[in-house]
Amino acid sequence: MSEVLVLVDHVDGAVRKPTFELLTIARRLGEPSAVFIGAADQAAAAAESLGKYGAEKVYAVDDAQIRGYLVAPKAEALQQVAGQVSPAAILISSTAEGKEVAGRLAVKLESGLITDATDVQAGEGGPVTTQSVFAGNYTVTAKVTQGTPIITVKPNSATPEEVAGAAAVSEVAVTVSDAAKTAQIIASQPRQATGRPELTEAAIVVSGGRGTGGNFEPVEQLADSLGAAVGASRAAVDSGWVPHTYQVGQTGKTVSPQLYVAAGISGAIQHRAGMQTSKTIIAVNKDEEAPIFELVDFGVVGDLHAVLPALTEKVTARKG
Amino acid sequence: MNIVVCVKYVPDASGEVAFESDNTVDRTATDGLLSELDEYAVEQALQVKEKREDEEVTVTALCVGPEKAADAVRKALQMGADQGVHVLDDAIAGSDAAATSLVLAEAVKKAGPADLVMCGMASTDGGMSVVPAMLAERLGLPQVTFASVLETQGDQVRIKRDGDVATEVVGATMPVVVSVTDQTGEARYPSFKGIMAAKKKPVETYSLADLGVEPSQVGLSVAWSAVEETTARPPRTAGEVVPDEDGAGAQALADFLASKKFI
Ligand SMILES: Cc1cc2nc3c(=O)[nH]c(=O)nc-3n(C[C@H](O)[C@H](O)[C@H](O)COP(=O)(O)OP(=O)(O)OC[C@H]3O[C@@H](n4cnc5c(N)ncnc54)[C@H](O)[C@@H]3O)c2cc1C
Numbered sequence: 001m002s003e004v005l006v007l008v009d010h011v012d013g014a015v016r017k018p019t020f021e022l023l024t025i026a027r028r029l030g031e032p033s034a035v036f037i038g039a040a041d042q043a044a045a046a047a048e049s050l051g052k053y054g055a056e057k058v059y060a061v062d063d064a065q066i067r068g069y070l071v072a073p074k075a076e077a078l079q080q081v082a083g084q085v086s087p088a089a090i091l092i093s094s095t096a097e098g099k100e101v102a103g104r105l106a107v108k109l110e111s112g113l114i115t116d117a118t119d120v121q122a123g124e125g126g127p128v129t130t131q132s133v134f135a136g137n138y139t140v141t142a143k144v145t146q147g148t149p150i151i152t153v154k155p156n157s158a159t160p161e162e163v164a165g166a167a168a169v170s171e172v173a174v175t176v177s178d179a180a181k182t183a184q185i186i187a188s189q190p191r192q193a194t195g196r197p198e199l200t201e202a203a204i205v206v207s208g209g210r211g212t213g214g215n216f217e218p219v220e221q222l223a224d225s226l227g228a229a230v231g232a233s234r235a236a237v238d239s240g241w242v243p244h245t246y247q248v249g250q251t252g253k254t255v256s257p258q259l260y261v262a263a264g265i266s267g268a269i270q271h272r273a274g275m276q277t278s279k280t281i282i283a284v285n286k287d288e289e290a291p292i293f294e295l296v297d298f299g300v301v302g303d304l305h306a307v308l309p310a311l312t313e314k315v316t317a318r319k320g
Numbered sequence: 321m322n323i324v325v326c327v328k329y330v331p332d333a334s335g336e337v338a339f340e341s342d343n344t345v346d347r348t349a350t351d352g353l354l355s356e357l358d359e360y361a362v363e364q365a366l367q368v369k370e371k372r373e374d375e376e377v378t379v380t381a382l383c384v385g386p387e388k389a390a391d392a393v394r395k396a397l398q399m400g401a402d403q404g405v406h407v408l409d410d411a412i413a414g415s416d417a418a419a420t421s422l423v424l425a426e427a428v429k430k431a432g433p434a435d436l437v438m439c440g441m442a443s444t445d446g447g448m449s450v451v452p453a454m455l456a457e458r459l460g461l462p463q464v465t466f467a468s469v470l471e472t473q474g475d476q477v478r479i480k481r482d483g484d485v486a487t488e489v490v491g492a493t494m495p496v497v498v499s500v501t502d503q504t505g506e507a508r509y510p511s512f513k514g515i516m517a518a519k520k521k522p523v524e525t526y527s528l529a530d531l532g533v534e535p536s537q538v539g540l541s542v543a544w545s546a547v548e549e550t551t552a553r554p555p556r557t558a559g560e561v562v563p564d565e566d567g568a569g570a571q572a573l574a575d576f577l578a579s580k581k582f583i
Pocket residue numbers: 208209210211212232233234235236247248249250251252253263264265266267268269270271274284285286287290302303304305356357502
């Protein structure tokens with residue numbers, strides 16, 4: 001069976017959940033092999049968790065020479081690993097960086113690239129992907145027609161399945177050109193842990209907009225009672241109430257949770273673009289004419305500052 | 321100093337989008353315009369120019385697209401770009417990101433040499449966010465992409481990049497490919513003076529032959545991936561909306577959440 005390469009998304013060796021989803025998808029297409037680009041002494045720990053999700057091989061690329069440079073060296077490293085194993089496909093997480101690595105790799109390998117897949121299945125003559133396009137208004141299926149299929153997959157596109165893999169680590173020496181080491185990361189400030197689920201991975205998202213008036217407490221408390229992630233509209237982000245990483249929409253995150261709660265959000269097209277494929281949508285808005293109500297499964301016309309705290313109380317009571 | 325801004329002509333997002341029988345986007349069904357997200361790139365290019373007042377800076381707006389795409393170039397000129405380049409060739413229709421980046425790269429070389437190649441963070445239609453990285457790859461240039469803040473000094477470029485796990489400061493030496501996000505700040509509207517001045521600004525039209533690109537390297541038939549099926553998402557059936565009379569809203573929501581097994 002051909003190998004399917006999965007680029008490992010990790011923070012200091014701690015593998016992020018979407019990578020386990022990629023390994024699960026990879027098993028549909030062939031034999032999953034993980035490519036770990038990181039510190040040599042973190043490879044073993046990463047391999048252990050990768051093995052739990054079916055990775056048979058782990059290609060470890062020591063990043064000592066390339067750490068601190070943006071995107072390009074990773075694409076070169078991946079190109080060289082791909083050159084050695086001739087994979088059936090290459091799967092990468094659909095993050096900004098993941099897509100850029102994939103873009104450069106596609107040019108290098110003269111191979112077709114599909115981004116932001118929400119599903120990947122084995123098909124005749126290669127993987128068949130599903131994508132949601134035009135602000136979620138269309139679903140398209142697509143196939144790569146040239147070279148090695150390179151596919152970036154959105155978080156939450158598969159449920160990670162635990163299955164034992166050998167996770168045999170082999171170190172791969174790569175040579176990275178000086179030309180790839182030209183965009184330098186001068187400073188890096190890690191995101192502060194919120195203690196809440198990642199926005200793109202969460203099963204429930206509670207978002208607040210301009211209607212919060214800058215008081216996000218009711219939104220956060222409802223989120224915490226539901227074990228949800230907190231999101232926001234751009235209006236809330238632009239007002240400086242929450243960081244940009246909270247933004248849902250065209251120029252923020254695309255989320256597709258089981259439940260999306262929009263509080264004090266009007267439902268502009270750019271916001272919808274990031275949330276309208278959510279399974280269930282509810283909204284609380286003072287204005288019964290707000291366009292968000294066109295999307296909802298259930299809506300309440302009212303003041304979020306009253307409705308949300310009362311709801312939080314009921315949720316907590318029911319759970320407790 | 322030369323700045324080339326890549327501007328895409330896209331269907332108006334508020335209009336209906338439609339697919340052709342060959343599964344490409346029907347680009348005639350709705351009116352098009354300069355991609356909103358590329359306006360931020362034009363704005364940042366103009367700001368770089370304005371900050372370098374004791375230097376000769378030329379801002380060139382570059383667009384690959386059909387006849388009507390000249391509108392996108394014109395809008396950039398109205399905002400303040402100095403000149404335009406429109407790559408127009410029937411063979412380009414249906415090109416994927418890989419082919420588009422090839423054409424853009426050759427056009428940048430011909431129009432350049434550019435010190436800064438600026439892009440938007442994504443096209444508002446295709447929205448892959450990969451063309452800037454592909455362009456950098458093809459031009460052999462560093463990429464400093466997804467900038468929420470852009471600064472240049474001499475031949476140095478610095479950006480702030482809000483990544484998934486960290487906020488980074490990334491630096492590189494020109495020439496570079498930059499992409500900017502909508503966090504960089506509102507784009508200016510064309511002034512009346514700008515609109516009048518734009519009429520006199522030069523726009524060159526390149527064909528593929530002018531760029532030394534073979535028609536067989538671009539277009540739908542050589543795309544490296546193919547859409548097989550398109551399905552319109554069934555419209556959401558509007559659900560129940562209730563008023564929060566006497567605080568009944570929270571109870572109704574709790575009942576709904578319970579009925580759906582969320583609590
Ligand atoms: C290029 C571009 C990209 C964009 N990208 C994004 C994006 O990624 N994400 C995004 O969200 N937006 C984006 N926008 C902005 C978008 O167009 C809207 O401006 C934005 O979504 C509005 O946010 P909002 O709904 O919070 O604010 P508003 O539209 O002002 O709506 C606030 C709502 O709160 C309600 N309200 C007020 N007080 C209360 C109360 N006490 N209780 C209950 N309800 C209350 C009001 O009735 C109103 O409906 C983008 C815009 C552009 C031009």
